[in-house]
Amino acid sequence: xxxxxxxxxxxxxxxxxxxxxxxxxxxxxxxxxxxxxxxxxxxxxxxxxxxxxxxxxxxxxxxxxxxxxxxxxxxxxxxxxxxxxxxxxxxxxxxxxxxxxxxxxxxxxxxxxxxxxxxxxxxxxxxxxxxxxxxxxxxxxxxxxxxxxxxxxxxxxxxxxxxxxxxxxxxxxxxxxxxxxxxxxxxxxxxxxxxxxxxxxxxxxxxxxxxxxxxxxxxxxxxxxxxxxxxxxxxxxxxxxxxxxxxxx
Amino acid sequence: xxxxxxxxxxxxxxxxxxxxxxxxxxxxxxxxxxxxxxxxxxxxxxxxxxxxxxxxxxxxxxxxxxxxxxxxxxxxxxxxxxxxxxxxxxxxxxxxxxxxxxxxxxxxxxxxxxxxxxxxxxxxxxxxxxxxxxxxxxxxxxxxxxxxxxxxxxxxxxxxxxxxxxxxxxxxxxxxxxxxxxxxxxxxxxxxxxxxxxxxxxxxxxxxxxxxxxxxxxxxxxxxxxxxxxxxxxxxxxxxxxxxxxxxxxxxxxxxxxxxxxxxxxxxxxxxxxxxxxxxxxxxxxxxxxxxxxxxxxxxxxxxxxxxxxxxxxxxxxxxxxxxxxxxxxxxxxxxxxxxxxxxxxxxxxxxxxxxxxxxxxxxxxxxxxxxxxxxxxxxxxxxxxxxxxxxxxxxxxxxxxxxxxxxxxxxxxxxxxxxxxxxxxxxxxxxxxxxxxxxxxxxxxxxxxxxxxxxxxxxxxxxxxxxxxxxxxxxxxxxxxxxxxxxxxxxxxxxxxxxxxxxxxxxxxxxxxxxxxxxxxxxxxxxxxxxxxxxxxxxxxxxxxxxxxxxxxxxxxxxxxxxxxxxxxxxxxxxxxxxxxxxxxxxxxxxxxxxxxxxxxxxxxxxxxxxxxxxxxxxxxxxxxxxxx
Numbered sequence: 001x002x003x004x005x006x007x008x009x010x011x012x013x014x015x016x017x018x019x020x021x022x023x024x025x026x027x028x029x030x031x032x033x034x035x036x037x038x039x040x041x042x043x044x045x046x047x048x049x050x051x052x053x054x055x056x057x058x059x060x061x062x063x064x065x066x067x068x069x070x071x072x073x074x075x076x077x078x079x080x081x082x083x084x085x086x087x088x089x090x091x092x093x094x095x096x097x098x099x100x101x102x103x104x105x106x107x108x109x110x111x112x113x114x115x116x117x118x119x120x121x122x123x124x125x126x127x128x129x130x131x132x133x134x135x136x137x138x139x140x141x142x143x144x145x146x147x148x149x150x151x152x153x154x155x156x157x158x159x160x161x162x163x164x165x166x167x168x169x170x171x172x173x174x175x176x177x178x179x180x181x182x183x184x185x186x187x188x189x190x191x192x193x194x195x196x197x198x199x200x201x202x203x204x205x206x207x208x209x210x211x212x213x214x215x216x217x218x219x220x221x222x223x224x225x226x227x228x229x230x231x232x233x234x235x236x237x238x239x240x241x242x243x244x245x246x247x248x249x
Numbered sequence: 250x251x252x253x254x255x256x257x258x259x260x261x262x263x264x265x266x267x268x269x270x271x272x273x274x275x276x277x278x279x280x281x282x283x284x285x286x287x288x289x290x291x292x293x294x295x296x297x298x299x300x301x302x303x304x305x306x307x308x309x310x311x312x313x314x315x316x317x318x319x320x321x322x323x324x325x326x327x328x329x330x331x332x333x334x335x336x337x338x339x340x341x342x343x344x345x346x347x348x349x350x351x352x353x354x355x356x357x358x359x360x361x362x363x364x365x366x367x368x369x370x371x372x373x374x375x376x377x378x379x380x381x382x383x384x385x386x387x388x389x390x391x392x393x394x395x396x397x398x399x400x401x402x403x404x405x406x407x408x409x410x411x412x413x414x415x416x417x418x419x420x421x422x423x424x425x426x427x428x429x430x431x432x433x434x435x436x437x438x439x440x441x442x443x444x445x446x447x448x449x450x451x452x453x454x455x456x457x458x459x460x461x462x463x464x465x466x467x468x469x470x471x472x473x474x475x476x477x478x479x480x481x482x483x484x485x486x487x488x489x490x491x492x493x494x495x496x497x498x499x500x501x502x503x504x505x506x507x508x509x510x511x512x513x514x515x516x517x518x519x520x521x522x523x524x525x526x527x528x529x530x531x532x533x534x535x536x537x538x539x540x541x542x543x544x545x546x547x548x549x550x551x552x553x554x555x556x557x558x559x560x561x562x563x564x565x566x567x568x569x570x571x572x573x574x575x576x577x578x579x580x581x582x583x584x585x586x587x588x589x590x591x592x593x594x595x596x597x598x599x600x601x602x603x604x605x606x607x608x609x610x611x612x613x614x615x616x617x618x619x620x621x622x623x624x625x626x627x628x629x630x631x632x633x634x635x636x637x638x639x640x641x642x643x644x645x646x647x648x649x650x651x652x653x654x655x656x657x658x659x660x661x662x663x664x665x666x667x668x669x670x671x672x673x674x675x676x677x678x679x680x681x682x683x684x685x686x687x688x689x690x691x692x693x694x695x696x697x698x699x700x701x702x703x704x705x706x707x708x709x710x711x712x713x714x715x716x717x718x719x720x721x722x723x724x725x726x727x728x729x730x731x732x733x734x735x736x737x738x739x740x741x742x743x744x745x746x747x748x749x750x751x752x753x754x755x756x757x758x759x760x761x762x763x764x765x766x767x768x769x770x771x772x773x774x775x776x777x778x779x780x781x782x783x784x785x786x787x788x789x790x791x792x793x794x795x796x797x798x799x800x801x802x803x804x805x806x807x808x809x810x811x812x813x814x815x816x817x818x819x820x821x822x823x824x825x826x827x828x829x830x831x832x833x834x835x836x837x838x839x840x841x842x843x844x845x846x847x848x849x850x851x852x853x854x855x856x857x858x859x860x861x862x863x864x865x866x867x868x869x870x871x872x873x874x875x876x877x878x879x
Contacts, residue, residue: 030398030438032431043442045390108435113405113428177394187452199383216386218393 003194010101017041017181023191025181028101044180046198048213049144050162051102051174053110054130054152056139061086063156066110072140074114081138089138094121094129096142102126105176106142110157142174145211164213178212256490257518264520268487272480279476283469290461297372297454304364305447307356312440314353315402319433321346322409322425329418343410350403357399360443361392366450376450378464379457384450391446395439402432494522502529510537553580557587565743567839569595583717590714594744597703598839601751601832604700608758609829616822618681619815625674626812630805674811675777681818697759704752711745751835758828765821772814779807 010027017025018036028049031041053069055061059081064072068084071077073093081089095116096103107113121136123129126147133139134151141152145162148154154162157174166172180198185191197203204214256264325342328334366373366385376384405428412421497515504512510533514526557580560573569591573584715738 030435032434033437033441034434042445043391043438045387045394045442108401108428108432112408113424113431115427177390187449187456196383199386215390218390 010104011099014181017183020183023182024194027179027181028176029104029179031179031181038183040184042182042185044182044195044198045177045215046180046195047178047204047207047215048167048218049146049176049178050164050167050172050211050213051105051142051176052145052148052154052162053140053142053157053174054133054148054154055141056133056135056137057151057153058137059086059089059140059153061155062153063159065158066112069157070111070114073116073120074111076117087138092121092136092139093117094123094132094136094139094141096126096129097122097124100124101176102142102144105174109173109175110142148211164217167213168218175213257520257523259518259520261491261521264487264490268483271483275476275479275483279472282472283465286468287465290458290465293371293375294454294458294461297375298451300364300369300372301447301450301454304360305444307360307364308440308444308447311353311356312437312444314349314356315433315437315440318346318349318353318406319430321349322406322429325413326418326422326425329413329416329421334416334418339413343413346406346410350406353399354403357392357396361396365389365392375457376453378460379453379455381449381453381456384446384453388443388446388450391439391443395436395443398432398436398439402429402436405429405432491522494526498522498526498529505529505533505536510540550578550580553578553584557584560584561587564591569598569839586714586717590710590741593710594707594748595839597707597748600703601700601755604697605829605832608825609833612822612825612829616819616826618684619818619822622677622681623812623815623819626808626815629674629808630812679773679777681773697755697762700755701752701759704748704755707748708745708752711741711748715741715745747835751832754828754832754835758825758832761828762821762825765817765824769814769818769821772810772817776807776811776814779803779810 004022006022010029013022013025013027014029014031014036015025016022018038018041031043053064061081061084064084068078072091073095078084079091081087081091093116096106103116107116121132123132123141126143129141129143130147130149130152133141134149145154156162157172160166160172162172162174167175180195182191182195185195199215204216208214259267321342325339325346328338328342362368366376366388373382373385376382405424409421409424409429412418412424494515494517501512501514513533514529516523516526516530553574553576557573560571563571564587571591573587575581575585575588
């Protein structure tokens, strides 16, 4: 028995597993029950991948607010780093293609569902994106911390860096579960044992070396306390809450 | 050890009951342990399944809330896109959305607060048994995932509701399409994963129950073996309190059976075996007492037999005065018979002695008379002229001329006249014959016959006595008694032989005496006839000298014949005396008078001296002296 590993993006894995091409489909995203209605499709969360915003080394900015990021990527309000107390450099946003799980996570948890502007520079793989950001003055992009490179600068969001503690405390939301999707896995089968193997401390430890976060390490202080309803909303949309929420409603 | 004694104090039935109760208790405990384990396991599984069912229902309802929220948002947008949207309808839609969100939030929080495996150690233990402890981590991850996606969706929905409330329907639609629908599907997907986890939990519980069944099987086996061992131990303990002591009792009884009367059974406790052991000990004591009594009786009998044997040896030695001690035991009865036999024998010997004395008197008289007659005849012969020695017997020639007979008055009386002398002689001969005949017919025959009869009676008594002793001997056992009996029998046999010899001697004597008397009678008849013829021959001899001479010759011949007859009678008397002497010597050893009991030493001396009978030959010597002159 041998294991073939092939890439292609988050949706590729899901599509292949639902069409019975592969036994396990890896993905960063949730399978839409409407798109993948098979009730046997099972989601296994094996680890956590934190993402981070990066800028080219000539941009000496360490932090951006979520609103600023939205205004850079979606509204186009900010086009020069000087508008954000930076050098006089044109802001060059570099994005991933539509099949990318990283892009989907970025849109959902950073842009709040908003679309990126059209006519932005699109790089298909994370490795190429690192090079592109490093080589383009004033460039800004996003990637998984596992492919982070010293050539580029990671920047915090709302003052919080992509660390385990910030994720666990709920202050940093640009991260995703790594999903392994299967169909019809019987207990004790090879795939089942492989999935269990993925959760063993050895593999999880190995994932740590690749800057993934072991699934067991993410322990919310208190699961219910993590969910105060409006907290995240305030966190995400402080202005909108002021604008649209009112008591009478 | 005190515990053991307490058990031994119980009756066997009580002990067995206790043993069975303990065994039953052990079996019940074993069954109870297995049953409790099984029921606990079943109850745990049941609880888990129940929880899973509740959670599943709750989550499924939650999923329908999520779906309803999505469709309600869609409907709100439709309501808003109407030419003149109704505020009331929109407010109702918003309220419904908020209500659904609150309900879903409540369910998800409830799950996070109560449905987690971490909060149920028994469920976690069950999963650990199945080797599915990863599921707890996964559940935590999945609920986090569901909450996170719900949070994002809820935020999007609140933004949507905000736009609706502000009648900003364009932004509301954008928010719904760009953020609302995708995050709704994410939330659904995450919830779906949480629902699917329930399936895996259920199958894990199945696995756990399989493991538990296996464990229960092992537990059952171990408990069964333990119970078996415990029950066997109880059984062994109970049987040990019985079997070992029974074996000991058996060993003791075997030892007693083999004659070891000093063996006693150990008595421990107060149960039935102890009672039997006590009974056995008491029985052995009784047997030992009886044996001692028997031994004393045997010793007493042996002593009595020794006494009797000693008495027999004394009697054997010839002392017939002995009287054995009589008692009512078998030996005493034997002694009584012995005394009776000895008494009869003593009387027989006394009678025989008397007979012998009478015979002696007769023999002495016969000897005396024949001696006189011989001297008379010899003197007659001496007067006859020596010219006619033709028919003189050789004995007459040898007869020396001895003094004592020459002074016999018969001879001098015969000398004056031959005729007178012949007459006198004839008369004497006739009277002698008659005397002899009388003594022969009457006295001797009677006496000897009596003696024979007595001897036969004694013989019969001895026969009966020996028979009696033999019977006693066969009836009783024991070396000493048997030896004693054998000795008695020997003595009696010896005595019987002696009696037989005595009888034979008496018969022989009778026969000899009878034949001698017959001869003597014939000789006397011949003599008488010769004497009667002589006067007839003498009458013609008066006429002539020759005739006288012939008569003289004839007379001489008669004389010679008479002499030879007298010599024969003399010899007969001597033989009779010799026989009497022999008889006397036969009975001389018996002591008959003064039946004083003798001391043991004397008895022993007597019995040892028996081998040499006393030799009293005075009568024989005197008679020998008498006849040596012939």
